[in-house]
Amino acid sequence: MASAASRTSLLRTRIMDFITSTATLPLLLGCVGVFSLCKLLQWLRTRAYVRNAVVVITGATSGLGRECARVFHAAGAKLVLCGRNAEALEELTRELAASRATEVQTHKPYTVTFDLTDPGAIVGAAAEILQCFGYVDVLINNAGISYRGTIVDTSLDVDKRVMETNYFGPVALTKALLPSMIRRRQGHVVAISSIQGKISVPFRSAYAASKHATQAFFDCLRAEVEQHDIEVTVVSPGYIHTNLSLNAVTADGSKYGVMDKTTAQGRSPSQVARDVLAAVGKKKKDVVLADVAPSLAVYLRTLAPRLFFSLMASRARKEQKPKHC
Ligand SMILES: NC(=O)c1ccc[n+]([C@@H]2O[C@H](COP(=O)([O-])OP(=O)(O)OC[C@H]3O[C@@H](n4cnc5c(N)ncnc54)[C@H](OP(=O)(O)O)[C@@H]3O)[C@@H](O)[C@H]2O)c1
């Protein structure tokens, strides 16, 4: 017995010696090395994918769109910045042109001013972009508007306005640019949706509906254009610290004008913009950029809908009616 025990302990020491002396360290270093190499290769691939690419960004005047403009510009993209405010677009262009780039050659952005609720203007903008550049490599449908209100008090005009901006606008712009992508057998369409494109929370009906529609449309598009070698990425962020809630519309169509606590505590737009660049570089199909709780809520909605609905109902009771409704 005693000799067996000592033999076991000897064996254990030998094994430990073997691990510490020969295998573990090189193995650990090897893993770190392979991991770093993969990261580096991925980074280089993203850089190569975006460098000199024609990238159209809507809603570039503020928040996430503006940060995407900075990130893609620094990566060497030929930017087309879109928004309603020509002055804000020019200011951003000047800022980007003045920024000192390091390794990659950067390009002065081109700006196009139009309103996404105006279908004619969208067609005109797409024609202008194609005339100027000949093609579009990446279209980032980022512009959007949020909403606060109870369904019972909200005028249908408000529902339509949110839908026009967040859904019909991106759909129209995508359709206007798609034929040229198909002809070229190259292109990448990105939709900045929201975690609210996967779950609905109370007092956000029009917004959540527009984002659910966005998710559905671009999922469908992905399936249809894969045969033409066109990529589709749907990005669903959680809260981001932007002016989105300040710019949100209320039940009567007026501006909400409040920086919500949830928005103020959200992720930094520059961090989310870097994640968008990485998702585009990796040609991801669907990305959720949110914390654990909202990500879990998406699963809860699918796996335990009754529980999810009762949680939302109690949240609605607690929040009551927002003041502006
Ligand atoms: N902030 C968040 O918590 C959050 C979370 C998930 C998803 N998102 C999504 O992220 C995207 C960017 O929003 P953000 O947070 O950066 O908000 P933001 O700071 O309010 O920016 C919204 C952008 O959309 C543009 N826009 C609004 N209505 C437009 C219209 N009718 N025509 C053309 N452009 C219009 C605005 O441009 P102008 O007003 O200058 O014309 C602005 O550049 C949106 O799709 C939003 O739904 C945001």
Ligand SMILES: *[C@@H]1O[C@H](CO)[C@@H](O)[C@H](O)[C@H]1NC(C)=O
């Ligand atoms: C929010 O709006 C203010 C005033 O228009 C602007 O100065 C600021 O840059 C905006 N913030 C973001 C994150 O877009």
